[in-house]
Amino acid sequence: MYVAVKGGERAIENAHRLLAHERRGDRSVPEVTTDQIAEQLTLAVDRVMTEGSLYDRELAALAIKQARGDLIEAIFLLRAFRATLPRFGSTRPLDTGAMRIRRRISAAFKDLPGGQVLGPTFDYTHRLLEPPVSDPPMPATAPAPSEPTPRVSDLLAADGLIETTAFPASPDGAEQPPGDLTREALSFPADRDLRLQNLARGDEGFLLALAYSTQRGFGRTHPFAGEIRLGDVALEMWSEDAGFALPIGRVTVTECQSINQFKGSATEPPRFTRGYGLVFGHCERKAMSMSLVDRSLRARELDEEVKAPAQDEEFVLSHSDNVQATGFVEHLKLPHYVDFQAELGLVRRMREEHARRAASSGTANVVDDTREAAE
Amino acid sequence: MTVTYNFAYLDEQTKRMIRRAILKAIAIPGYQVPFASREMPMPYGWGTGGVQVTAAILGPTDVLKVIDQGSDDTTNAVSIRKFFGRTAGVRTTTRTAEATVIQTRHRIPETPLRENQVIVFQVPIPEPLRFLEPRETGTRRMHALQEYGLVHVKLYEDIARHGHIATTYAYPVKVDGRYVMDPSPIPKFDNPKMSDSPALQLFGAGREKRIYAIPPYTRVASLDFDDHPFERWRHHCRCALCGAEESFLDEVITDDHGSRMFVCSDSDFCESRRGEATTSPEAVSLASDTETHHG
Numbered sequence: 001m002y003v004a005v006k007g008g009e010r011a012i013e014n015a016h017r018l019l020a021h022e023r024r025g026d027r028s029v030p031e032v033t034t035d036q037i038a039e040q041l042t043l044a045v046d047r048v049m050t051e052g053s054l055y056d057r058e059l060a061a062l063a064i065k066q067a068r069g070d071l072i073e074a075i076f077l078l079r080a081f082r083a084t085l086p087r088f089g090s091t092r093p094l095d096t097g098a099m100r101i102r103r104r105i106s107a108a109f110k111d112l113p114g115g116q117v118l119g120p121t122f123d124y125t126h127r128l129l130e131p132p133v134s135d136p137p138m139p140a141t142a143p144a145p146s147e148p149t150p151r152v153s154d155l156l157a158a159d160g161l162i163e164t165t166a167f168p169a170s171p172d173g174a175e176q177p178p179g180d181l182t183r184e185a186l187s188f189p190a191d192r193d194l195r196l197q198n199l200a201r202g203d204e205g206f207l208l209a210l211a212y213s214t215q216r217g218f219g220r221t222h223p224f225a226g227e228i229r230l231g232d233v234a235l236e237m238w239s240e241d242a243g244f245a246l247p248i249g250r251v252t253v254t255e256c257q258s259i260n261q262f263k264g265s266a267t268e269p270p271r272f273t274r275g276y277g278l279v280f281g282h283c284e285r286k287a288m289s290m291s292l293v294d295r296s297l298r299a300r301e302l303d304e305e306v307k308a309p310a311q312d313e314e315f316v317l318s319h320s321d322n323v324q325a326t327g328f329v330e331h332l333k334l335p336h337y338v339d340f341q342a343e344l345g346l347v348r349r350m351r352e353e354h355a356r357r358a359a360s361s362g363t364a365n366v367v368d369d370t371r372e373a374a375e
Numbered sequence: 376m377t378v379t380y381n382f383a384y385l386d387e388q389t390k391r392m393i394r395r396a397i398l399k400a401i402a403i404p405g406y407q408v409p410f411a412s413r414e415m416p417m418p419y420g421w422g423t424g425g426v427q428v429t430a431a432i433l434g435p436t437d438v439l440k441v442i443d444q445g446s447d448d449t450t451n452a453v454s455i456r457k458f459f460g461r462t463a464g465v466r467t468t469t470r471t472a473e474a475t476v477i478q479t480r481h482r483i484p485e486t487p488l489r490e491n492q493v494i495v496f497q498v499p500i501p502e503p504l505r506f507l508e509p510r511e512t513g514t515r516r517m518h519a520l521q522e523y524g525l526v527h528v529k530l531y532e533d534i535a536r537h538g539h540i541a542t543t544y545a546y547p548v549k550v551d552g553r554y555v556m557d558p559s560p561i562p563k564f565d566n567p568k569m570s571d572s573p574a575l576q577l578f579g580a581g582r583e584k585r586i587y588a589i590p591p592y593t594r595v596a597s598l599d600f601d602d603h604p605f606e607r608w609r610h611h612c613r614c615a616l617c618g619a620e621e622s623f624l625d626e627v628i629t630d631d632h633g634s635r636m637f638v639c640s641d642s643d644f645c646e647s648r649r650g651e652a653t654t655s656p657e658a659v660s661l662a663s664d665t666e667t668h669h670g
Contacts, residue, residue, distance in 0.1 A: 008452070182411065323419065328419055330418060334480075335443060336481070339560050341625055342608065345608050
């Protein structure tokens with residue numbers, strides 16, 4: 001008999017109750033705290049802050065806990081919260097050259113001012129599964145470097161070997177405030193400021209795969225890891241009242257500048273070009289992938305042939321956002337009875353026509369496998 | 376920390392931005408207006424566009440109805456109705472006639488809409504040309520130049536291959552003789568209801584960041600050919616519960632021996648009819664019923 005599709009409301013309530021129960025897991029095991037997540041799952045927190053576009057370790061840790069460790073779900077929670085926040089203004093551009101360095105490596109120079117600083121890295125660890133030491137020895141210390149740590153790109157730029165203006169100047173020469181794709185729908189072609197914003201919010205896995213594809217020949221850009229640096233930078237906001245920029249805090253960021261070949265053109269001498277990646281916290285894989293994809297997306301600007309997916313800005317920018325992607329892929333779980341009924345009607349009609357044609361052309365002795373069990 | 380939300384969730388600046396997009400959409404019927412869609416607390420593809428449009432137009436005295444697949448009881452409809460019950464505190468209803476705002480996914484109610492009602496469609500892919508041209512840069516140019524030949528070629532290829540048009544839902548329409556528009560994935564049975572409707576029809580696509588509209592009493596033509604006119608389709612039988620002969624039906628499989636019954640997809644329509652008169656269930660036939668309509 002007809003089973004009414006009623007009761008959606010109670011079903012949802014019960015599902016949520018079960019979800020909360022499953023999230024908690026075995027109640028004889030102590031519950032994980034958001035402090036523990038913020039302190040011990042730091043890289044997960046960093047990723048959620050970066051792709052969630054909100055620098056708040058506490059909220060990111062809460063989101064990870066609420067999402068049962070599903071990072072895309074946590075990113076979604078943070079984004080939805082971010083969308084409700086009022087906007088007071090923008091900071092001045094970060095000066096990553098003045099970063100308090102925790103890690104800084106260059107694959108382009110053996111040694112350079114400021115030195116190579118390995119910092120906290122998985123690089124050179126052996127990936128042998130073993131329980132981590134719960135009380136590891138305190139880290140080795142060294143006196144803070146007295147000399148500044150200039151960015152590799154600035155060193156190269158001093159010799160004119162690398163492009164200096166990352167952003168083409170606007171026709172009237174005026175400095176344009178960067179665009180914001182959360183306040184205005186993205187349209188194509190998109191300028192580099194919007195592309196970088198999109199990539200910074202984009203899914204790490206998607207960017208990683210695209211970056212990888214450029215290395216394997218789909219839009220090759222010959223990159224070097226010019227510099228990767230991790231550390232704290234000061235945030236400053238211009239104050240009309242005070243008449244100068246006020247420091248409002250510090251954030252941890254990872255910056256990656258790739259150095260790429262450029263053969264030059266009729267008007268431009270040969271020199272290196274850049275790809276740029278900047279993320280919150282320590283998301284090195286993401287920062288590197290971002291810099292490779294950023295460089296690939298500059299193909300048209302640099303008069304390179306656009307033929308690979310990573311060079312195609314509409315393809316990349318339209319599909320990089322994992323909150324959008326997961327929502328749309330997973331919406332297939334929603335009921336589609338109505339559309340399916342309409343399709344069913346069409347398929348039945350076409351099968352009837354097919355059967356009629358087969359019958360009239362004298363192939364009636366052919367086994368009729370077009371009949372449904374129900375007919 | 377405590378978090379407080381504005382009436383109907385969105386802040387007033389965001390609502391103003393969305394209302395500007397809606398006004399522009401009404402001024403250019405069928406044209407997709409870009410807007411700065413926000414991240415909503417439900418996933419993209421689950422009605423974020425419709426929810427933002429509803430949030431932007433909802434007032435405290437409105438009466439809201441939310442349906443999915445024609446029914447007020449499907450889980451996502453329940454979820455969205457609860458969302459507005461919680462964030463806006465507006466009165467909700469399942470009765471089409473009582474509602475001032477109806478948010479829908481995949482159906483237009485059977486009860487004819489009237490003036491001063493607004494129907495808000497949830498739209499997954501707002502671009503009717505998307506599967507013919509994947510690039511936004513391409514489709515925007517095609518709309519600007521009214522270059523709609525490709526859609527007709529697609530429909531023609533259907534006829535050449537199958538003898539009839541093989542698009543059953545999200546059947547493209549032309550609004551006010553200008554823009555080709557995606558009616559959202561409603562069955563083409565519902566297409567004629569859009570034309571000359573006394574109600575305002577708004578369409579919200581959150582993930583794709585587009586809003587479009589059909590103002591009241593606007594001509595909406597389903598694309599077709601003179602020798603292959605637009606056809607409506609419904610299961611050729613009566614609703615097993617209310618006996619309706621004119622409503623769009625859902626097929627419900629009742630056991631594993633192929634038994635099935637057909638019932639109204641519009642649950643409010645079905646319930647109201649059953650409230651008025653009792654009718655006996657009808658024998659079920661699988662043949663399809665087609666009426667012709669000149670779009």
